[in-house]
Amino acid sequence: MKQSFLALFAALAATAAATAPVKADISGAGATFPYPIYAKWADTYKKETGVGLNYQSIGSGGGIKQIEANTVTFGASDKPLKGEELDKNGLVQFPTVMGGIVPVANLDGIKPGDLVLDGPTIAKIYLGEITAWNDPAIAKLNPGLKLPDDAIAVVFRSDGSGTTFVWTNYLSKVSADFKSKIGSNTSVQFPVGIGAKGNEGVANNVMQTKGAIGYVEYAYAKQNKLTYSKMINHDGKTVAPVISAFQAAAASADWAAAPGMGVILTDQAGAESWPITNPTFILIHKKPTDAAAVKEALKFFDWAYANGDKAAEELDYVPLPDSVVAMVKKAWAEIVDGENKPILSN
Incomplete structure (x- = not known):
């Protein structure tokens, strides 16, 4: 009887584990320049939300290739892509922090x-x-x-x-x-x-x-x-x-004049x-195949803009001006799901 009860308990536990919602980690790859601050933000964010960040610090060139190949949720690059490159690959580009x-x-x-x-x-x-x-x-x-x-x-x-x-x-x-x-x-x-x-x-x-x-x-x-x-x-x-x-x-940077806010x-x-001095940038597909994953990534960066300035400054990065953050969030409206609705507002 005891063995039957234990077997039933184990089965129920396994079923619960299989059916419980699991928060998947956000996947990103690219620039090594911002890795220290992304790692710091990710550590705090996971403690607060349970959502982790799996970020491969492989260099901007690798990050661009991986987002173009759609193997990560976001790519990261210190070299801003030109307007024609963004349009060709259906990407939205936005800065996160600046540094030297x-x-x-x-x-x-x-x-x-x-x-x-x-x-x-x-x-x-x-x-x-x-x-x-x-x-x-x-x-x-x-x-x-x-x-x-x-x-x-x-x-x-x-x-x-x-x-x-x-x-x-x-x-x-x-x-x-x-x-x-x-x-x-x-x-x-x-x-x-x-x-x-x-x-x-x-x-x-x-x-x-x-x-x-x-x-x-x-x-x-x-x-x-x-x-x-x-x-x-x-x-x-x-x-x-x-x-x-x-x-x-x-x-004196003119963020609005540069495609994807790609100032140098x-x-x-x-x-x-x-x-x-330079900003570092994130690249996300305008119409991603996994809208849920992109929503989690945007929520992470939204949290970082609101809560991550102190950590950035402690690592000698420069947070973006509020006016640029407002431009970034406006640009996020271009990132849409299969019904052409902005992903973050879903």
Whole structure:
């Protein structure tokens, strides 16, 4: 009798487990730039709602490919897609946060913020024309700083990367030589250096290589205690990578004029502007095959806009202005179900 009761109880428990509603995790893939803040938001959101975020930090190029192939609910990219690309693939694009990309180095005796670099000098390093840390061009920017005679070990992103797009976009603006020889894209052919995958890979490579220089999103530099460089900006002022400098770069952005709000914030004018600032973007199908999954994703980002600013700032990201968030939510009306009704209002 006891065994029969236990068997019945087990069967009922199994049936209940099978029929109970299960909240599926949200799937996304793409840019490594925003991974720290997406992970932070996801942790808090799951505690509050029970819904998790399965985000693959694989680079912007991979995120674009996966959303185009419809293998994830959303893709993520630091390189904004152009209007014709969005239309061709039936995608809605919107920004989530902004941040800064910083040069990082591994130099004995030099602390974070001690080193000063400018765009033309970095361009020459990545062109292979400046090969030692005590080169006169670097020394001129750093009077009084004891520079080692170490060889410069260039590190770059090996994967398709929005961070590389923003980095090369900036260098192409400040160096005609860089623009003509390398140009700007998510993946380019640098004539020198070694590649590493993701912001994580570049950060780790720089940490492990004496004399290395690389480029990462500032949160990675801060979390890994990397020696980041100050920079000389468009107005000739020396600036540090801080939230106010990222905000200054975004102050004059015309979000409404760019398709999908795809502004690029490199080499912006302003005495306080950080020269390599950028938003990061989400890509979602206008008419997704799984409307329920997309609804959960939009609810997550809606929650993040309302509740995630403090966490973003703690990781040195810049929350979007309220006016831009309003534009984003208006754009969500284009994301519809099979009956052409906006998904989030269902």
